[in-house]
Amino acid sequence: xxxxxxxxxxxxxxxxxxxxxxxxxxxxxxxxxxxxxxxxxxxxxxxxxxxxxxxxxxxxxxxxxxxxxxxxxxxxxxxxxxxxxxxxxxxxxxxxxxxxxxxxxxxxxxxxxxxxxxxxxxxxxxxxxxxxxxxxxxxxxxxxxxxxxxxxxxxxxxxxxxxxxxxxxxxxxxxxxxxxxxxxxxxxxxxxxxxxxxxxxx
Numbered sequence: 675x676x677x678x679x680x681x682x683x684x685x686x687x688x689x690x691x692x693x694x695x696x697x698x699x700x701x702x703x704x705x706x707x708x709x710x711x712x713x714x715x716x717x718x719x720x721x722x723x724x725x726x727x728x729x730x731x732x733x734x735x736x737x738x739x740x741x742x743x744x745x746x747x748x749x750x751x752x753x754x755x756x757x758x759x760x761x762x763x764x765x766x767x768x769x770x771x772x773x774x775x776x777x778x779x780x781x782x783x784x785x786x787x788x789x790x791x792x793x794x795x796x797x798x799x800x801x802x803x804x805x806x807x808x809x810x811x812x813x814x815x816x817x818x819x820x821x822x823x824x825x826x827x828x829x830x831x832x833x834x835x836x837x838x839x840x841x842x843x844x845x846x847x848x849x850x851x852x853x854x855x856x857x858x859x860x861x862x863x864x865x866x867x868x869x870x871x872x873x874x875x876x
Contacts, residue, residue, distance in 0.1 A: 680840055684740040695735065698745060699728065705746070705838075706753050709823050713757050713808055723760055727753040743817070744840040751816040758812065768801045770809055776802035777865045784865065788858060810861045818853035825850055 679697075686694020706727060711720050730752050738748055768776075777784060787803075811819050817839070824830045824838065836846045 677840060680745060681740070683745055684738065687735040687738045687745070690736055695732070698749075702746060702749055703728070705828075706749060708828060709750065709820070710753055710757060712823055712827050713811070714760060715804075719760055723753065723756045726756045726759075730756065744838070746838050747817055747820060750820050754812070754816055754819065768805045770805060773802040773805040773809075774865060776800070777806065788861060788865075806861070806864060810857060810864050813860055813864075814853070814856060817849065818856055821846070821850050821853045822857060 683694045683698050683701075685691075687698065703724070707720065707724050710723050710727075711717075714720050714723055727749065731749055734752075738745070742748070743751075780787075811822070814822075820839070821835065824835045825832075830838075832843050832846050832850075836843045839846065841849075
């Protein structure tokens with residue numbers, strides 16, 4: 675989405691313009707669904723989270739302030755809150771303590787996962803690792819979480835991410851580097867292991 679369209683939607687949201695709202699929904703509903711599905715495994719739950727996200731957005735649309743971030747970041751921040759509410763209402767399949775205990779029994783494979791993101795497929799697909807990653811992502815800023823999901827889960831090119839966030843490709847690359855570093859640091863803290871990364875490595 676170009677900046678002109680973004681600004682038009684921003685103005686329309688604040689004034690309660692129905693056409694702007696519909697345009698925003700058409701542009702972002704699929705992305706919100708995809709990103710939510712990365713954090714919530716049950717399809718029915720994804721539907722509920724997405725529906726609640728847009729209902730919450732409708733209630734607060736007139737207070738949207740473009741100076742605090744793009745429409746996408748605003749929407750995803752709302753979606754994150756709805757995901758968090760979903761998990762508070764649900765008994766998790768794997769608790770964080772269970773996931774940490776699983777992590778300590780990997781017999782030296784932790785460094786490969788953190789440093790190189792290389793591990794047997796069954797490890798990367800495990801519920802325990804998913805619980806750790808979700809917990810770590812939830813602790814990041816909405817912008818960092820959005821960047822990491824867009825780049826490494828949706829595999830979007832930097833140019834497309836820059837258009838989504840309304841900033842330059844250079845800014846996206848810089849923010850991605852900081853987001854990776856922050857994620858790895860927080861993951862190490864969460865799992866209580868020593869970081870295998872050398873100074874300056876991201």
